[in-house]
Amino acid sequence: MTPCVSAARWTFARVVVLMLALAGLGGEAEAQAPVKITLWHAMGGARYDAITKEIAAGFNKAHPRYVLEPLYSGSYGETVTKAIAAIRAGDPPHIVQVFEVGTQTMLDSGAIIPVTDLVKPGDIDFGDYIEPILNYYQVGGKLYSMPFNSSTAIIYYNKDVFQKAGLDPDRPPATYQDVEAMGRKIVASGAARHAITFGWPSWMLEQAHAMHNRPYADRDNGRGGRATRVLFNEPFGVEVLSRWTRWAGEKLLAYGGREYAPNKAFLAGEVAMLMQSTSQVTTIEKAARFRVGTGFLPRIEGQPAGKSVIGGASLWVLRGPGRSPEELDAIVKFFKFIAQPEETAKWHMSTGYFPATRTAVALLRQQEWFLKNPNHETAFKQIQEGPDTPNTRGVLLGNFVQIRNITDSAIEKALSGRLSPKEALDEAAREANRLLDEYNRIHK
Amino acid sequence: MEGRFPERGLPYLLLLPSIAVIALFLLYPSAEALRLSLYELSPFTGQGRFVGLANFREVLSSEIYRRSLGVSLVFALGVVVLGLSLSLGIAVLASLPLRGAGVYRTVLLWPYALSPAVAGTIWALLFDPSTGPATVLLRGVTGASPNWMMSGGYALAVTVVAAAWKILGFNIVFFLAGLQAVPRDLQEAARVDGAGAGAVFWRVTFPILSPITFFLFVMNSLYAFFEVFGLIDVMTQGGPGGATEILVYRLYQDAFIATRWGIASAQSILLFVMVGALTLLQFRLAGRRVVYG
Numbered sequence: 001m002t003p004c005v006s007a008a009r010w011t012f013a014r015v016v017v018l019m020l021a022l023a024g025l026g027g028e029a030e031a032q033a034p035v036k037i038t039l040w041h042a043m044g045g046a047r048y049d050a051i052t053k054e055i056a057a058g059f060n061k062a063h064p065r066y067v068l069e070p071l072y073s074g075s076y077g078e079t080v081t082k083a084i085a086a087i088r089a090g091d092p093p094h095i096v097q098v099f100e101v102g103t104q105t106m107l108d109s110g111a112i113i114p115v116t117d118l119v120k121p122g123d124i125d126f127g128d129y130i131e132p133i134l135n136y137y138q139v140g141g142k143l144y145s146m147p148f149n150s151s152t153a154i155i156y157y158n159k160d161v162f163q164k165a166g167l168d169p170d171r172p173p174a175t176y177q178d179v180e181a182m183g184r185k186i187v188a189s190g191a192a193r194h195a196i197t198f199g200w201p202s203w204m205l206e207q208a209h210a211m212h213n214r215p216y217a218d219r220d221n222g223r224g225g226r227a228t229r230v231l232f233n234e235p236f237g238v239e240v241l242s243r244w245t246r247w248a249g250e251k252l253l254a255y256g257g258r259e260y261a262p263n264k265a266f267l268a269g270e271v272a273m274l275m276q277s278t279s280q281v282t283t284i285e286k287a288a289r290f291r292v293g294t295g296f297l298p299r300i301e302g303q304p305a306g307k308s309v310i311g312g313a314s315l316w317v318l319r320g321p322g323r324s325p326e327e328l329d330a331i332v333k334f335f336k337f338i339a340q341p342e343e344t345a346k347w348h349m350s351t352g353y354f355p356a357t358r359t360a361v362a363l364l365r366q367q368e369w370f371l372k373n374p375n376h377e378t379a380f381k382q383i384q385e386g387p388d389t390p391n392t393r394g395v396l397l398g399n400f401v402q403i404r405n406i407t408d409s410a411i412e413k414a415l416s417g418r419l420s421p422k423e424a425l426d427e428a429a430r431e432a433n434r435l436l437d438e439y440n441r442i443h444k
Numbered sequence: 445m446e447g448r449f450p451e452r453g454l455p456y457l458l459l460l461p462s463i464a465v466i467a468l469f470l471l472y473p474s475a476e477a478l479r480l481s482l483y484e485l486s487p488f489t490g491q492g493r494f495v496g497l498a499n500f501r502e503v504l505s506s507e508i509y510r511r512s513l514g515v516s517l518v519f520a521l522g523v524v525v526l527g528l529s530l531s532l533g534i535a536v537l538a539s540l541p542l543r544g545a546g547v548y549r550t551v552l553l554w555p556y557a558l559s560p561a562v563a564g565t566i567w568a569l570l571f572d573p574s575t576g577p578a579t580v581l582l583r584g585v586t587g588a589s590p591n592w593m594m595s596g597g598y599a600l601a602v603t604v605v606a607a608a609w610k611i612l613g614f615n616i617v618f619f620l621a622g623l624q625a626v627p628r629d630l631q632e633a634a635r636v637d638g639a640g641a642g643a644v645f646w647r648v649t650f651p652i653l654s655p656i657t658f659f660l661f662v663m664n665s666l667y668a669f670f671e672v673f674g675l676i677d678v679m680t681q682g683g684p685g686g687a688t689e690i691l692v693y694r695l696y697q698d699a700f701i702a703t704r705w706g707i708a709s710a711q712s713i714l715l716f717v718m719v720g721a722l723t724l725l726q727f728r729l730a731g732r733r734v735v736y737g
Contacts, residue, residue, distance in 0.1 A: 081700050084487050109488045193574075193589070248594065256573060257593045258681065265574035402702035406508075413685035416594045424685075431508060438704070442486050 035326045036067045037094040037334065042079040042313070043149075045260075046283050048072060050350040059337045066330040075259075076313065077401045080105060083318070087111040092318040094331055097148065099313040100136060101400040104222065106316050107139060108398065108443045113317040114144045119332055124339045128357040132383045136310040136394045139223065145314035146335050149353040151279045152308045153200070153207050154379050155298060158192065159291035161272040165191035172273075172295025176243055179273070179298050183252040186272045194254035196247065197262040198275035201255075202407035203311060205232060208240045210392045211297055213306030222396035226440055230397070230432045232407065233425035240300070241414050241421035248415045255415050258408050263287075277311060278379035281352030285375060294378040296385075307386030308379075309394045312353060345369075352376060354383070398439030403432045474716075480709035487703035499710035509711070511686055512694040515600070519690050520668035522604035523611070527664050528657065531612050535619030536645070549620060556613030560671070564678030567606040592680070596687025599680050603688050606679065607672045615660050622656040623649070654734045662726055669719050691715050 043051045056070045073079045076099035086092040087109060098106055106112055116126070126134065126143060133150045137143055159169035165186040173179045183195025198204050209216045214236045217227035231237070247253035254271050256262025266274040267287050275297060276284075285292055297308055317331055337343060344360035347353060349369065355361050361380070364370060370377040386392065397403055410428035414421045449455050481499055485492035503509050538548050555563065570578040573591040583589050592599040626649050634644045650657075673692050676682060682689030682697070689697075695715065699708030 077701050081703060084703055087488055088490050105487075111488060254573065254591060255594045255684070258683070261593070264572065268575045270574040399702060402697070402704075405697065405701065409683065409685050412594070412683050416596055416684055416687075418596060418685055427507065431506075435702070438484070442484060442492075 034065055034067045035324070035330045036069060037327055037330045038069045038071060039095045039097070039315070039334075040071050040073040040079055040083060040093045041097040042074065042076045042099070043072070043097070044075075046286075047149075047279065047351050050347060054346060054350065055338060055343065058343065059334055062337060063330075063333055066333060068330075068334055076101070080401060084109070087318065090321055092320050094320070094323075094327060095315050095317055095334070097313045098145070098316050100311055100394060101397075101404055103137070103139070103145075104226075104396045104398050104400060107144060107396075111319050112144065113319050113328075114142060115146045115315075115317060115335070116143045118317055118328060119335060123332060124336055128339075128359055130354065130356060130358065130361075130383070132307070132310055132388070132392075133354060133356050135388065137314050139396070145316045146338075147356050148315045148338065149279065149312045149347070149351070150310050150314075150356055151277045151312035151353050152310055152379050152383055153204065153275055153297055154278055154308075154382060155295045156266065156274045156276060156280075156284060157293045157295065158266070158269060158272050158288075159293045161186060161191045161269065161290070162293070165189040165272075169291070169293065172293055173298045174296070175298050176300050180247070180252065183247070183272070184250075187252060192269060192272040194265070194271045195252040196273040196275070197254050197256045197265055197271045199256075199258065199260055199262050200277065200311075201258060201411040202404045203277075204275055205237065205240060205407060205411065206395060207297060207308055208300070209236065209306075210309035210394070211299060211306050211386075212236065212303040213387065213389055213391045214304075215391050216395040217397055220390035221393065223390050223393060226436075226443075227395070227397050228433075228436055228440065230403070230429050230436070233422070233429040236303075237425055238422045241411060241425060243300070244411070245414045245417075245421050249417075253415070255412070278352050278354070279312065281375050281379075282350060283352075292375060294375040296378070296382045305386055307388070307392040308382050309392060310383070348376070349373075352379075354380060397432075397436065398443065399435040402435055406431045406435075477709045477712050480705055481713050483706050485705045487705065490705075492706065495706070499706045500714070503707060503710050503714065508686065508689075509694060512689045512691055515686070515688065516669065516690040519600065519604060519607070519672075519688070520665055522600075523607045523668040523672075524661060524664045526604060527608040527611050527615055528660060530608065531615030531660075532619055532653075532657075534612070535616045535623060538616065539620055539623040549616075552616050553613040555610055556617075558610070560610065560674030561678050563606060563610045564675040567602065567609075567675075568679045571602050593684055596684055599684060599688050603672075603676060603679055607668065607675055610672075610675065611664060611667055615664070618656050618660055619653065622653045626652050651735050655736055658726075658730055658734045661730060662723060665722065665726065666719065669715070691718075 039056070041051055052070050056068045059068050060066065071093070073082050079096065080098055080102040083092060083096040083098070084105075092111060129147055133147050134143065136150070137145050137147055155172055157172050162169040162182075165182075166189065167182055167185060173182050179196055186192050186195050206216055209232065214234075215221055215231050217231055218229045219225045219227050221227070244253060248255065254265060256265045256271075260276070260280065262271075262274060263276065263280060263284065265271045266276075267284065269290065281294070299305075315335070338347070339357065341357060341359040341363045344355050344357050345363050345367075348355040348360065348364070355364055406428045410419075410424040413419045413427075414424040418424075419427065482494060482496060483492035484495045484499070534552060538545060538552060542548070558566075570576050571592055573579055573589075573593050579590065590598050592602050630648055630652075631644055634648050639647065669690070670692055672690065673696065676688055676690060676693050677696075680688040682693045691711070692715070695708055695711045698704045698711060
């Protein structure tokens with residue numbers, strides 16, 4: 001027994017020595033090594049290739065002194081949670097991609113460096129960014145994160161199905177009544193099994209509020225101080241969910257799950273219309289075996305005009321122990337890189353996210369991109385219509401990730417008939433307000 | 445034959461690695477969970493305010509949590525009943541002296557070798573509301589077009605079947621082993637005495653299988669409570685409307701999506717107590733009917 005133990009101890013000692021030697025070696029080599037920065041992102045599907053092969057690889061090629069390491073860290077929700085855990089552990093990534101829902105959380109984290117504190121004036125012209133995008137990520141007039149992949153929701157429709165049902169394939173529905181009238185025709189003619197579906201149910205409810213200039217939460221949608229109450233269970237929200245529930249009852253609406261799952265039913269020709277993020281334009285156009293049309297989100301008749309709201313994500317810089325000036329410099333260089341019109345335009349073309357700057361848009365127009373790809377322009381046109389009010393700038397909530405889940409759940413309960421739309425939204429609002437109270441208690 | 449260690453300290457030294465592992469990965473986290481369950485914590489700093497039992501009160505008074513508890517019980521019951529009865533039936537068939545019985549037995553074990561995520565993906569594709577083969581089949585046979593994204597009951601049924609299917613192979617292997625240990629002469633004696641096939645099975649074979657059935661009963665319950673997370677996450681994410689939100693999934697939501705560490709810790713303590721009590725109850729009630737040897 002004893003020789004065995006001593007052999008093990010001997011091996012252990014050798015391993016330790018070897019590790020120490022390697023660590024020393026690493027330290028020496030580091031002097032010449034390129035500066036490494038990490039980016040945690042949530043870009044799955046076609047967007048994964050775009051961010052790794054185009055953006056990261058492009059940046060690394062253009063700047064041999066820096067190495068940007070992109071790391072896929074799951075869904076948007078998971079990415080925020082992982083970043084929080086990393087902040088707590090004291091080893092956060094340099095940059096993290098956070099969806100709009102995480103904005104309030106990031107602001108309260110105490111772990112971020114506002115992008116305008118880092119980027120010197122003249123490095124990046126933020127005035128070049130399209131106003132609705134800037135408005136979303138500015139809080140109290142200050143820009144905190146780097147605009148990157150901004151989207152909004154539009155309606156996609158199957159032109160072939162429209163034609164088969166005797167509808168004009170070049171006229172998407174403009175109002176909820178259109179959706180109903182066209183939908184009934186489509187289902188009755190057998191052109192498709194169902195009329196409509198949508199992804200991101202809670203976001204669609206948020207979109208409906210913004211589209212009709214209604215507040216989603218108190219204190220100017222959380223932009224005039226921390227929100228304390230959600231307002232989605234007021235008569236307007238109940239009206240929206242009642243319409244959807246009626247569609248479900250008539251079999252016009254085939255709910256297909258949260259996020260991007262319902263794309264499948266649309267692409268299979270089972271459902272004629274799809275309300276979904278613009279980030280899916282490229283993916284859907286590539287996968288569809290029919291002519292794809294796009295239009296503005298349908299409006300509810302007799303309601304005031306608003307504007308569709310920004311979604312997607314932006315890049316946040318995280319403070320970390322021992323960040324060197326070179327690392328911060330690398331971050332700025334990276335932001336400058338993605339702000340270039342060519343890169344912004346390319347990112348738009350391979351995904352469908354907004355070309356976020358005016359110069360990128362001009363470049364795309366010069367290349368006649370929108371003429372050839374009209375579906376890529378729909379969202380862009382939509383976002384420029386309508387008034388700019390606190391209600392259309394997007395809601396800021398603490399604990400928003402979980403509140404979204406609660407609202408998703410409420411929408412599903414109403415659509416499946418388990419609860420009435422009013423009951424479902426009231427229940428969700430009670431839970432959401434509890435979470436807001438808790439959040440405001442913790443983050444004083 | 446009793447060996448002795450030359451030194452008194454050596455046995456403890458040899459036990460040290462396992463004790464260290466248990467302390468590091470079991471005892472320390474459990475103690476930490478218990479401590480955290482008494483705090484309201486900031487997700488960023490981990491600093492918090494002592495709130496006593498407020499987290500437990502909050503959890504137990506939440507409508508969402510209570511519903512999740514109900515869903516968990518129904519889910520576990522469904523998985524255990526379906527999983528055990530189906531696997532017992534299949535094991536009996538597979539133990540018959542058939543040609544190629546070895547092949548059947550091997551194939552039957554396969555589902556158990558799949559990861560929950562893969563199993564979940566398979567079932568999600570099968571029952572996809574628009575393109576799933578199972579949906580198309582159901583539509584053809586019944587005329588109805590079930591959508592598990594909208595119907596909570598249907599979603600729960602599909603996840604129960606998927607979870608039971610996943611553990612089927614595990615159950616079958618144990619039942620097969622048990623069946624092989626049933627003495628043939630006992631069965632023959634019963635048959636000579638004029639007992640039918642059913643009577644032989646229920647009066648002779650099943651009592652001999654009872655220790656294994658009980659073991660599987662406990663294991664399947666634990667599986668249904670703790671190990672189906674991946675399946676639920678891939679298939680339904682607890683939806684629609686919380687219809688498949690079992691307790692572990694609720695816990696995951698609060699811990700890893702909402703970063704409500706205090707609330708989540710309280711839930712993990714509650715879950716531990718509940719499952720512990722359930723297992724104890726099983727030993728008390730069902731354990732008595734088990735015939736050993």
